[in-house]
Amino acid sequence: MVKCLTTLMAILVLASCSSPTKYTPRSSALPVVSSTSNAKAEKLYSDPSLSVSHVDNSPCGAVYRVKSGDSLSEIAYHCQVSMKQLAAFNKISPPYVIYKNQRLQMPEQTMQTKQKKQVTVVQKETGIAPQKEIKKEIKKPQKQPVKHQPWQWPAHESLPYRFIRDEAGLSVIDIYGIAGQDVYAVASGSVVYAGEGIVDFGKMLVIKHDDEYMSVYAHNSALLVKEGDRVQAGQNIAVLGATGSASQPKLYLEARFKGRKIDIKKVLTPPSQ
Structure with missing residues (x-):
């Protein structure tokens, strides 16, 4: 029922309450994101500290092709870029829907990452290690995992x-x-x-x-x-x-x-x- 490829679209088939549960194959197409959503993404990520430009120094190269099962956060981690920068650069807004074979442009790494690389280069060339700021380590309390509760039915129970x-x-x-x-x-x-x-x-x-x-x-x-x-x-x-x-x-x-x-x-x- 979708014009473009998506893993999130449902095939519209009516089934009665008394009929057994059936399965219908779905296409791999994902829904089209509207221009309103794009504008919202730009607004969400308009922080100057997150401004990016297109480069090819990412471990994934200049362009990453989405594979089945990928999520935006996993791609950002693998490609060593900020997920917010990756989303903003490709105009992807919450809930960050991506689809198989989608081509994601890789944003430039942050200035902080660049500075770390420059320090490493200087250290290798001169043999002089920069002075490190001594910071007192503060242990944060670990979050206790929340036990999963079974979901309730989201509509009237008599509906097919x-x-x-x-x-x-x-x-x-x-x-x-x-x-x-x-x-x-x-x-x-x-x-x-x-x-x-x-x-x-x-x-x-x-x-x-x-x-x-x-x-x-x-x-x-x-x-x-x-x-x-x-x-x-x-x-x-x-x-x-x-x-x-x-x-x-x-x-x-x-x-x-x-x-x-x-x-x-x-x-x-x-x-x-």
């Missing part, structure tokens, strides 16, 4: 649904209903994205939960929370609709862990029929 699997075998879910029905948060967390930056997903929410999982809710007719809001499990956060590329009212729900897409069946159990 269908699991849809992508090329990598990872499932998302479409829940079909009537426009105007409630959409609920699957777990407590903070809203990190609320908008229409991805054209095919329409009005979309992304919630980051306390255990580093994330939930994505797409095709809503209205969003009842905004970025930065704290939500509770089961809270009414949106209104079911048919925005974006949806041809009928439905909720598209996707699961992520540390920014990377995972199989939603690992965290969401369908209600008993």
Whole structure:
């Protein structure tokens, strides 16, 4: 149902509540990011300290071609560049959607990194090591891992649904209903994205939960929370609709862990029929 390649798009097929769960193959296309989203990305990353220019001194070269399973944070780490610079340079805004075979231009490394390289060169040529500032090491308390809680069903339990699997075998879910029905948060967390930056997903929410999982809710007719809001499990956060590329009212729900897409069946159990 998508014009361009994406791993995040759902194939629209209606299934009744009584019918067994089925799988439908998905294409590898990703939704098109709107110009509004691009402008937002530029605004988010307009800090002068993050200004970049195109160079080819990255370990990945001047251009990196996205592979299946890549996330923007992993690419930034591998290529030794700032993820914010990489996102800003390629006009990618939250929730940082990338797709297979996408060509990412590598930004120039920060001035701090350049200075470190220059000091290393001087040290090698002169044999004189620069004086190091003595800093007292302060041990930070380690964060205790938050135990994952099973997700709640995000809509009325009587609504029909269908699991849809992508090329990598990872499932998302479409829940079909009537426009105007409630959409609920699957777990407590903070809203990190609320908008229409991805054209095919329409009005979309992304919630980051306390255990580093994330939930994505797409095709809503209205969003009842905004970025930065704290939500509770089961809270009414949106209104079911048919925005974006949806041809009928439905909720598209996707699961992520540390920014990377995972199989939603690992965290969401369908209600008993």
